[in-house]
Amino acid sequence: MTSIYHIGIDLGGTKIEVAVLDSQNKILFRERLLTEAHLGNEHIFNQIHTLYSKAVLSIQNKTHT
Known part of the structure; x- marks a missing residue:
């Protein structure tokens, strides 16, 4: 059976955040980095x-375990 995953990316002025959700909207992976806009x-x-x-790798790790 194929699982469905969603990747969301929030790009803000101070941070960038990514999340992976399953078909039930449960957060499976979440990580943030500083935007550091001054670096271009x-x-x-x-x-x-x-x-x-990293989000894609987290999905691959879940489907291969």
Whole structure:
């Protein structure tokens, strides 16, 4: 049976947060990083990418255990 997961990303002025939820809206993974906007757009994109990658890995770990 295939599980459904949702990834949400909250991009704010001071923090970026990612969460993975299951089909029952239970939070399975959550992590935050500082936005650090003063370091530029590329840095912000890298922060988002880092969090998204960790979220995807958390899903893969749950489906392979």
